[in-house]
Amino acid sequence: MPTAPTGAVLLIQTAFIGDVILASALLEHLRQTEPDTPVDFLVRKGNESLLQHHPQVRQVLVWDKKKSKYRGLWRLLQQVRAARYGRVITLQRFASTGFLTAFSGAPERVGFQKNPFAFGFTRALPHVIEGGVHEVSRNLLLLDAKYQGPVVPPRLYPSPTDEATAAPYAAHGPYLCIAPTSVWFTKQFPQEQWVKLLAALPTHYRVYLLGGPPDVAACEELLRASNRSNMVNLAGKLSLLASAALMRGAVLNYVNDSAPMHLCSAVGAPTCAVYCSTVPYFGFGPLSPFARVVEIQGNLRCRPCGLHGYRKCPLNHFHCAHGIETAQLLAVLAEADLHAACNSPVETSPEQGAGSLALS
The missing domain is CATH 3.40.50.2000 (Glycogen Phosphorylase B;)
Structure with missing residues (x-):
C-alpha cells in the first residue's frame, strides 16, 4: 500500500467565493485520507472568512489582488518557500497561482495542464469541461490522479x-x-x-x-x-x-x-x-x-x-x-x-x- 506524501499541503484557490467553497471538498477528502497532514489554504482577500475557522485548515494565507498585486505575489512566494510545503496544489489555470506553485520549492507541485506555468509542475492534469463531470471531481484528481470515487460535497463550518x-x-x-x-x-x-x-x-x-x-x-x-x-x-x-x-x-x-x-x-x-x-x-x-x-x-x-x-x-x-x-x-x-x-x-x-x- 503506498504511503502518504510527507509534509504540509498548500491548496491555492484565489478566484471567487463559489470556487473556494467547491475547493473545500478537497479538505474533506484530505481529512478522510490523511487526517494528520497539516493543510494551509491560500485565497484572495475577502474570501478568508470562509475558512478561518475551518477545522481542517491550519492557516489561511491571503493575497490582496487589489493592492500591490504583484508585490504581494512576490511576498507570498517568499512565505510559501519558507514554509517548505511537501505539496503545493493550485486549482486554477491562471499564471499567478501557477507561478507560486512552480517556484514554491515543494517536492510535489500539482495543477492543470492549461496553466501557463504547468512546465514547472511535477504533475499536470487536463481540465476538461465535458461529460457532466463535476468540478469537485476534477479538483479531486489533483490530489489523487486515479480517484474514481463519489463526488465529495464541499463543506463549510459556521462558527457559534x-x-x-x-x-x-x-x-x-x-x-x-x-x-x-x-x-x-x-x-x-x-x-x-x-x-x-x-x-x-x-x-x-x-x-x-x-x-x-x-x-x-x-x-x-x-x-x-x-x-x-x-x-x-x-x-x-x-x-x-x-x-x-x-x-x-x-x-x-x-x-x-x-x-x-x-x-x-x-x-x-x-x-x-x-x-x-x-x-x-x-x-x-x-x-x-x-x-x-x-x-x-x-x-x-x-x-x-x-x-x-x-x-x-x-x-x-x-x-x-x-x-x-x-x-x-x-x-x-x-x-x-x-x-x-x-x-x-x-x-x-x-x-x-x-x-x-x-x-x-
Whole structure:
C-alpha cells in the first residue's frame, strides 16, 4: 500500500467565493485520507472568512489582488518557500497561482495542464469541461490522479457566532431564502421573474432575501416591487457563513448558478437552482442532499452561450430566463415541503450529484 506524501499541503484557490467553497471538498477528502497532514489554504482577500475557522485548515494565507498585486505575489512566494510545503496544489489555470506553485520549492507541485506555468509542475492534469463531470471531481484528481470515487460535497463550518446570528431569523416558523442576484447578468433570474414567484408563494412562508453588500439595493428594489408583507431584506447584514446557517434551516433556498448555490451545498441546505444561460453539464451544479435544477423547458439553440455569464444576453432576448415558468419553481417547493415533512434523504447517483434533475 503506498504511503502518504510527507509534509504540509498548500491548496491555492484565489478566484471567487463559489470556487473556494467547491475547493473545500478537497479538505474533506484530505481529512478522510490523511487526517494528520497539516493543510494551509491560500485565497484572495475577502474570501478568508470562509475558512478561518475551518477545522481542517491550519492557516489561511491571503493575497490582496487589489493592492500591490504583484508585490504581494512576490511576498507570498517568499512565505510559501519558507514554509517548505511537501505539496503545493493550485486549482486554477491562471499564471499567478501557477507561478507560486512552480517556484514554491515543494517536492510535489500539482495543477492543470492549461496553466501557463504547468512546465514547472511535477504533475499536470487536463481540465476538461465535458461529460457532466463535476468540478469537485476534477479538483479531486489533483490530489489523487486515479480517484474514481463519489463526488465529495464541499463543506463549510459556521462558527457559534454565525449560528447565533442566524438563529433569531430561523425561529419565525417555516421560511424560504432567495438569493436573487449574480455578478453576471445572464446568470441572474430577472427581477420580474422573482416578482412572479413571490406573488405565487404561499403566504405562510416568511421570505428572506440574501446577498452581500453590493446586493443591498437590488434586494431592496425587489422587496418594494413584490409588495409582500412577510419578507425581510437581509442582504449585507449577514456574513457568508451566517447566511449559510440560515439557509440550512429553510424549507427551500431559491438561488442562481452562483455562490449562494455552493453555500447551500456546503451545509446541505435544500436547493432550487435556477439556471439561465449556463447549464449543469459544465460541472458546477448543486450538491445538497435535496437539490433540484430548474431551467427553460425544451432546447434553445443559443443555450448555453458560454461557460461563464455575460453582462447582457448576446442575442438581446434573454429567453433562457424569461421562458422559465413560475409553476416549475412552485413544483420544487411542493417537493421540498414534502421532503421536509418526511425528513427523508433524496437519493441521487454519485456522478450526477443532486443537481441533475431539471423540471423541464
